[in-house]
Amino acid sequence: MRTLLLDCTYFPIKVVSWQRAMILWLTGRAEVVDVYEEIDIHSPRMEFKLPKVLRLLARHRSNRQVRLTRFHVFNRDNFTCQYCTHQFSMKELTLDHIVPLSRGGKTTWSNVVTACQKCNGKKGNLLPVEAHMHPKNRPTVPKWTPQLVFRLTDDDPLEWRDYLIWDTDLV
Ligand SMILES: [Zn+2]
Structure with missing residues (x-):
């Protein structure tokens, strides 16, 4: 089971293990946006659902760049x-x-x-x-977009797609 991690503006950052998600949540660094309804976690003192989507509370400084490929x-x-x-x-x-x-x-x-x-x-x-050959467009560094990074598998929850940006050309 994995958890989709969003930044505070609901922009997807990455997919983390549920254990990592629990640590972020239990230490107050993230809030639960969506849960796996069908999965209950029991501990001696509490009972809760496993987070499906988690949102970081602090502003996340992303320095991700698209790899030059x-x-x-x-x-x-x-x-x-x-x-x-x-x-x-x-x-x-x-x-x-x-x-x-x-x-x-x-x-x-x-x-x-x-x-x-x-x-x-x-x-x-x-x-x-x-x-006498000049490029049509001035080449720039492309903006990082999650659809270039995320490779969803069939096991991943469909609800994650709500948070990802889909470019129809790439699907
Ligand atoms: Zn040509």
Whole structure:
């Protein structure tokens, strides 16, 4: 049994074990939002339900960042080549370094964009001004969103979905 942990603004943070959830609750750091109705916990002095969703009371400083991966770059750019602006499937896409690695460019969010194989090949080791190829959108660090992190299993309660943000493109 696991518990969905929300921050004080009801934004999902992560999934924790029920034991961890109990500690957060019993030490007054979190309040119960929803319980597993069917499960009773008995202790010599009290009886309670197992928390299904728990909300942290203190403000949680999240420094989560989206990991720089091929998927997350393609997803940020909506699977669209930033040069010819056509949409492609994941296996047809490549990562293009705007300033090529060979020219001192780094693998960072602001220097990596989605490119189809043809455009990437055409740009080669040239700078945008040399190739006359400029990315359609200025590449930025994507905002962390829980649907990129949460992988719900069939065993997880359906009610958790109420707290998660669903992007229909990703489901
Ligand atoms: Zn292209």
